[in-house]
Amino acid sequence: MSLFRREWTKERVARVLRRALGHAERNNGDLAWKWTQQLLRVHRTVPEAAQGLCLLLVEGAISRERRLEVASQLFEAYSDHRQIVVGLALAAEQLHDIRYLNAAPPADSMFTRLASRVREMASTGADRDDELELQHGLATVARFLGRGWDAVAERAYQRIIELSPARWEVHYDLGLFYKTRGRFAEGQAANQRAWDLGGSEDESVQWNLGICATGAGDGEVALRVWKALGQHIEMGRFGLPQGGYPSTKVRLAQRPLAERGAENDEPGREESIWIERLSPCHGVVRSALYYDEIGVDYGDVVLFDGAPITEQQYGDRKVDVFPHLATLVRSGYRVFRFAGTQRHDAQITKLSMELPADAVLYSHTEQMRIVCTQCWEGGAGGHEHGSNSDHKVVTGKLCSPPSVSEQELLQSLDRVVGAAPDVKLFVPELAQAAGLEERAEIERRRMTMIEGS
Secondary structure: OHHHHHHOOHHHHHHHHHHHHHHHHOOOHHHHHHHHHHHHHHOOOOHHHHHHHHHHHHOOOOOHHHHHHHHHHHHHHHOOOHHHHHHHHHOHHHHOOOOOOOOOOOOOHHHHHHHHHHHHHHOOOOOHHHHHHHHHHHHHHHHHOOHHHHHHHHHHHHHHHHHOOOOHHHHHHHHHHHHHOOOHHHHHHHHHHHHHHHHOOOHHHHHHHHHHHHHOOOHHHHHHHHHHOOOOEEEOHHHOEEEOOOOEEEEEEOOOHHHOOHHHOOOOOEEEEEEEEOOOOEEEEOOOOOOHHHOOOOOOEEEEOOOOOEEEEEOOEEEEEEEEEEEEEOOOOEEEEEEEEOOOOOHHHHHHHHOOOOOEEEEHHHHOOOOOHHHHHHOOOOOOOOOOOOOOEEEEEEEEOOOOOHHHHHHHHHHHHHOOOOOEEEOHHHHHHOOOHHHHHHHHHHHHHHHHO
16 A cells, blocks of 8 residues: 555646646546546545545536535545545535526535534634635535525634735625625625725626625616626616616526525526516516416516526527526516417417507417426527427416506407407406406306316
């Protein structure tokens, strides 16, 4: 064994590590893994190899599906090795898919055991530099463990600031944490402090200050930030900045991370919807939600994060899909489910143009698709999930702004449907809201028949 260890010098570890990193940077995943496996085979007897593996994890040089397995092996072998434990904690961003901001906390117990071990090490009287490393590791892994670890993460971030108050990066990190927890005013203050201490040229500081100011309702600060970034934007609706942006998509969550607590720390239903984008980080929902339990619907104003989860292809256009941070304004739109028949595709949807104000008939049958995760992340393509052609039977939602009464909406709907002989449409909830109980019951029966056909 001693001879074997002499063969694995620091220089040899460094050489293998450079090869693995180099192949990963060139997207040669198989070759990167080939060199990584050399370190894996000896990491239990060569601590330098274990440290090299930590670096590969932090750099994202190991494929996503293998990272957790590698990290678990390292933690089991080196749970008393401060440097490796800290390295694993700092790699938490790579072990947990941070693109999905609203994902549930990681289920693997290794994360909790790792966080507990780092916290224990941080409480044993380490010197300043060691404590800084430990607190950085603790803050990172605790943040990804969800709302139940918020107090631990926040205290770690605050302790880092106590130890390095003049570094703008540590204030930014605290502001980033506050943003994901929906504490937008505190996030704005922390990012402003980062800005004042020298981070004003850093794009991450700029964006997170703008997002937190928007979430806190401070339109003046948000406007200043977006203008400093060269955005063509002015003060607009809802007391917030507004500019001309192409529509985009947001993955809404029933319980976004910023709005939930430790007792139910998972997103619930999720649905990707189109929004009318008003600024770099907020917009108006322009899809009628398929899942009512999400609690957000057509016309509501949502805040979203600046880093997209993925992009999807629609014809020649690539559209970013952003994670939902919070709901800023409940519009009060009235939403009624409908069912109907049409001779040609989109006939019912086109009737929206003749309805009052911003009322819209949104066809889930024609405009909504349920796809697998692989196809969702890959865009609009992928394998087939059912045909979208020849829709003679249509179901969806009728959405109407609060300025239009139920009686006025029903009269307008009767008029436009009456002028379209190939269309039949039943909206029993609207008839009931307009006080027509007998009609509502008839339409309810017909709607049930259509939905069952």
